[in-house]
Amino acid sequence: MGNKKTKLHYYPGCTLKEKTTNLDDTTYAVMDLLGYELIEPENWTCCGAEFPLTEEKIVGLAAPVRILRQVKLEGGNKVFTVCSFCFNVLKRANEAMVTDPLKHKRINAFLKDDITIDRVTGDKTTGFPEYNGDVSVLHLLEFIRDEVGYEKIRALIKRDLGKVKVVPYYGCRLLRPKGKIGIDKPDDPSIFEEFLENIGCEVIDFPFKQECCGSYLSLSMPDAASEASYNVLRSAKLNGADVLALSCPLCYYNLDRRQDRIKEKFPEFHEMPVLFFTQLLAWALGVDEEILGLDQHFCDPRSVLGIDKSGVEI
Amino acid sequence: MSNNSDSKKKNKKQSETTLEMVPIFIMGKKHDVPATLTIQKAFEYAGYQLVRGCGCRGGICGACGTVYRFPDSYRIEVGLACQTVVKPNMYISQIPFFPANKAVYDIEELEPTGSTVWALYPEIFKCVGCGTCTRSCPMDIDVMEYISRAIRGDIAGAAELSFDCVMCGLCTVRCPSEEVQYNIGILTRRLYGRHIAKRAKHLEDAVENVKQKKFDKGVKKLKKMDIDKLKEIYSARETEPQFGPEEWEPENKDYLITE
Numbered sequence: 281m282g283n284k285k286t287k288l289h290y291y292p293g294c295t296l297k298e299k300t301t302n303l304d305d306t307t308y309a310v311m312d313l314l315g316y317e318l319i320e321p322e323n324w325t326c327c328g329a330e331f332p333l334t335e336e337k338i339v340g341l342a343a344p345v346r347i348l349r350q351v352k353l354e355g356g357n358k359v360f361t362v363c364s365f366c367f368n369v370l371k372r373a374n375e376a377m378v379t380d381p382l383k384h385k386r387i388n389a390f391l392k393d394d395i396t397i398d399r400v401t402g403d404k405t406t407g408f409p410e411y412n413g414d415v416s417v418l419h420l421l422e423f424i425r426d427e428v429g430y431e432k433i434r435a436l437i438k439r440d441l442g443k444v445k446v447v448p449y450y451g452c453r454l455l456r457p458k459g460k461i462g463i464d465k466p467d468d469p470s471i472f473e474e475f476l477e478n479i480g481c482e483v484i485d486f487p488f489k490q491e492c493c494g495s496y497l498s499l500s501m502p503d504a505a506s507e508a509s510y511n512v513l514r515s516a517k518l519n520g521a522d523v524l525a526l527s528c529p530l531c532y533y534n535l536d537r538r539q540d541r542i543k544e545k546f547p548e549f550h551e552m553p554v555l556f557f558t559q560l561l562a563w564a565l566g567v568d569e570e571i572l573g574l575d576q577h578f579c580d581p582r583s584v585l586g587i588d589k590s591g592v593e594i
Numbered sequence: 595m596s597n598n599s600d601s602k603k604k605n606k607k608q609s610e611t612t613l614e615m616v617p618i619f620i621m622g623k624k625h626d627v628p629a630t631l632t633i634q635k636a637f638e639y640a641g642y643q644l645v646r647g648c649g650c651r652g653g654i655c656g657a658c659g660t661v662y663r664f665p666d667s668y669r670i671e672v673g674l675a676c677q678t679v680v681k682p683n684m685y686i687s688q689i690p691f692f693p694a695n696k697a698v699y700d701i702e703e704l705e706p707t708g709s710t711v712w713a714l715y716p717e718i719f720k721c722v723g724c725g726t727c728t729r730s731c732p733m734d735i736d737v738m739e740y741i742s743r744a745i746r747g748d749i750a751g752a753a754e755l756s757f758d759c760v761m762c763g764l765c766t767v768r769c770p771s772e773e774v775q776y777n778i779g780i781l782t783r784r785l786y787g788r789h790i791a792k793r794a795k796h797l798e799d800a801v802e803n804v805k806q807k808k809f810d811k812g813v814k815k816l817k818k819m820d821i822d823k824l825k826e827i828y829s830a831r832e833t834e835p836q837f838g839p840e841e842w843e844p845e846n847k848d849y850l851i852t853e
């Protein structure tokens with residue numbers, strides 16, 4: 281076994297650098313154990329978080345296309361994300377560069393005049409080449425299934441998750457729109473389930489796995505978001521889950537951090553821990569507890585991982 | 595004879611160089627100005643009296659942000675009027691003032707986090723990452739990059755990347771998302787300076803020494819000194835050499851307080 285790591289482009293996205301550093305940190309930790317050295321494309325910006333759906337107002341494509349072009353300029357041919365929102369935007373922007381000649385032309389004409397400035401020499405570069413959608417955009421769940429392989433994951437497992445009962449929560453962004461995103465079949469996905477089984481969880485099915493958590497309503501109509509999240513968590517509990525697994529920082533915000541507000545609105549509500557899929561994987565692969573960032577959670581997930589309150593593994 | 599004609603030639607050459615004129619267009623009106631002038635001086639040469647949009651004349655205050663274009667290019671060029679030499683056929687307009695919102699805050703009460711910036715400038719999330727601000731900065735700052743650092747809560751990064759900002763506002767004029775980048779930049783630098791940067795221990799020590807009146811004796815002596823003597827010792831004072839060693843100390847240690 282050589283210890284030289286394979287270089288791989290990783291686009292973290294803004295939220296992972298401030299609000300959900302637990303998702304970023306566990307991604308770095310597991311990828312290191314799987315033999316990858318992650319490269320963040322230089323000068324990455326926010327991807328926009330929403331794919332522009334209008335035909336004419338396409339400025340929102342500038343940022344994601346620039347990020348993908350940067351990956352290409354740095355010699356990469358693929359980039360992965362863990363945030364469902366970033367994944368959705370990057371993947372669809374990439375697809376637009378292949379399938380929509382007019383958007384391709386306009387965005388490339390605009391981005392050609394970008395200026396980059398060398399931090400050390402102050403030299404300016406402009407006149408960038410066209411980007412033609414030739415970097416593949418992957419979600420980490422996909423990358424693990426297709427490139428790492430479950431067999432390798434199973435071989436590296438250090439901690440028995442003890443058949444913890446987990447519901448996989450896809451939310452909206454990993455699967456839809458149909459035909460454009462598809463890390464799996466939108467109506468009958470199984471990728472998350474397979475992943476969880478392979479890292480030693482007992483997977484519980486539940487009818488709300490593709491339902492919306494309330495998404496951005498948490499800003500404009502917080503009550504509606506509380507209700508949507510309540511429905512998801514309640515269903516998970518009724519189906520016997522110990523913990524809900526997800527990949528999206530906004531879902532995490534609604535489903536975990538909002539639980540105090542949910543309790544106010546629905547007094548009979550029982551708290552339920554929520555974990556990122558990378559945290560479960562990290563724990564299974566033997567990563568230290570402090571890297572999991574469990575203090576960032578509203579509902580303490582330690583008991584489902586078999587850690588007592590003082591941090592000792594039970 | 596030959597001498598004479600030589601100096602004539604020389605004279606002619608000299609007057610030619612001083613008189614090399616170039617056409618420029620100030621707000622659409624043509625003026626011929628000496629080719630060596632900066633845009634700022636060219637305005638004055640053409641008869642404008644600059645009462646706004648002109649401050650330090652040295653590239654520091656940021657008052658003189660200017661946009662220009664050439665007839666054969668679609669590009670919008672930018673510069674500081676006091677630093678940019680005129681070029682033939684530039685169409686120039688200065689942007690002496692552009693309205694900008696500015697949050698009011700007490701830096702002592704703020705925490706150096708993304709949430710602080712987002713609360714004071716919530717419009718930061720409207721940034722679409724178009725990069726126009728970076729294209730518009732006469733100080734060659736990657737403006738979009740410091741805005742993205744602020745968006746993701748990297749206060750130290752935003753502070754460092756925006757360090758050269760002279761607050762000229764050219765980025766702000768052209769931002770499609772109505773950001774006031776330079777006010778966000780200075781907020782991050784203040785947060786950094788107040789809450790993140792290491793305190794300068796030697797400064798605290800020096801202030802303490804002042805409080806303990808350790809300099810009073812020397813100051814008293816100077817106060818009593820006759821003016822000519824004062825001038826003399828001032829001119830003869832030792833100054834730290836520009837590339838001196840770290841542990842440099844003056845020969846005369848009368849006024850030096852160490853420890």
Ligand code: SF4
Binds near residue numbers: 724737738770771773
């Ligand atoms: S010009 Fe405005 S919208 Fe465009 S990258 Fe700069 S701050 Fe963002």
Ligand code: SF4
Binds near residue numbers: 734
């Ligand atoms: S960042 Fe904006 S305000 Fe600051 S120097 Fe550059 S263009 Fe001027």
Ligand code: FES
Binds near residue numbers: 674
């Ligand atoms: S006048 Fe101050 S920067 Fe030009």
